[in-house]
Amino acid sequence: MYRLFLIAGLLMLFYFFLRRAFQKIKQETGLFTHQEGQTLGNQMVQDPVCRVFIPxxxxxxxxxxxxxxxxxxxxxxxxxxxxLST
Ligand SMILES: [Zn+2]
Structure with missing residues (x-):
């Protein structure tokens, strides 16, 4: 019985790590996909100098x-x- 709890605990920990990793990947790839300067949920804006998209x-x-x-x-x-000033 004790073992079962241990396995369940480990699975939950694994799940949390996986979710965090996925969120990180999502955020990072979000920086490179510029669909008219917008991504789902997170609005992207364009830098007028170096033309890079940033949240x-x-x-x-x-x-x-x-x-x-x-x-x-x-x-x-x-x-x-x-x-602008020059
Ligand atoms: Zn810039």
Whole structure:
């Protein structure tokens, strides 16, 4: 009887690891599939500098001239601002 619990526990642990791995893969592949800049559930935005797609919540948000832009990094945001000012 004790063994049965042990096996059940291990199976549950295995299941959780598998689920976490799947979620990670989903997130990672989500970065590379750009279907009009959107993926299911998670909205993707495009960096106007390096043209990379990033999940909206991970993007660097910058308001320039009343418009909101999203960047992959601070570096791209400053590049964009420099481009506008010149
Ligand atoms: Zn960028």
């Amino acid at each position: 909206r919540e991970n993007a660097v948000r910058e308001e320039i001239g009343g418009q909101t832009y999203f960047f992959c990094s601070r570096g791209c945001a400053t590049t964009f601002q420099k481009r």
